[in-house]
Amino acid sequence: MDAVSGNNLVNQTGSNSGSSLSALSEDYERFLTLLTAQIQYQDPLEPMDSTQFVTQLAQLSQVEQAVATNTNLENLGTKIGSLVSVAGADMIGRNVTFESSQFGLESGATDATYTIPEGTSSLTVDILDENGTVIRQLTELSTDHTKIHTLDWDGKDAAGNSLLDGEYFMRVNALDAQLQAISGSSTYRKATVEQVLFSNGENYFTLDSGQQIQSDKVLAAS
Structure with missing residues (x-):
């Protein structure tokens, strides 16, 4: 935008x-x-x-x-x-949390979190590159729907190769006891506000991730 x-x-x-x-x-x-x-x-x-x-x-x-x-x-x-x-x-210089399937990888650490719906019995998270290709699937993850989970990814692909720092995407796959997909998962990331733009009565934040979001999309700030 x-x-x-x-x-x-x-x-x-x-x-x-x-x-x-x-x-x-x-x-x-x-x-x-x-x-x-x-x-x-x-x-x-x-x-x-x-x-x-x-x-x-x-x-x-x-x-x-x-x-x-x-x-x-x-x-x-x-x-x-x-x-x-x-x-x-x-807000310039502050860290904001907002919904996003895109996240950053830096030195083996990510700025991504996610939540899952009640009734989740099995959970996997796919890590995708910018082309939408799955480069790693995380398994044996917690199915506790009452907490916000941090994306625990070491920055390596399925073959164990360390990947370059940068922007990636994640997809949360929640299954119920009958191994049927259930909706309601949400993904979040944290980024720093670099610029504030005003248009049509609304503030927009330009982030250090390169993304731009409306101010009302911010869920938390620190």
Whole structure:
């Protein structure tokens, strides 16, 4: 997702309000010119109905007030958005936990954890490379559904070869007592926030893993 700066949104909303006010001003001046001409050249014996013009003036005034109100609301929204953006800045440098099947390997250690559903009787975890190829399957794992499990992988493939540090993926395979697959497993990782971007009223965190997530996807921070 390519997040854009909040300044673009501010410029766009400001431009919309400015265009509306400009159009209203032109219509208003055009109406007053027409009204003046009609009054100047009206038939004294059959004067025009002034009530109609008063009504039209009132309607134009209401439209003008509505546009002004809309402008004020847009300005208020921009200020609130700026506060949200500033509030997210204190997350830079902090570690955040979020749902992800992608994780990092560094010196034989991972930043991945997972949970499994109740009723799990047998469990395996597949380690995959960036191409989706299974390079290792972890077996004889705990089936305790009440805890968060740390991915215990030594960084080696099925042949015992040590793999390079980098990004990998995991897939949790939970089976019940009848060896039927059951859903409800979740995978997580921890990464560090490097940058905060603000777009469409939402903060986005760019992480040292290269991923980008919405702020509301963060489950924990430290």
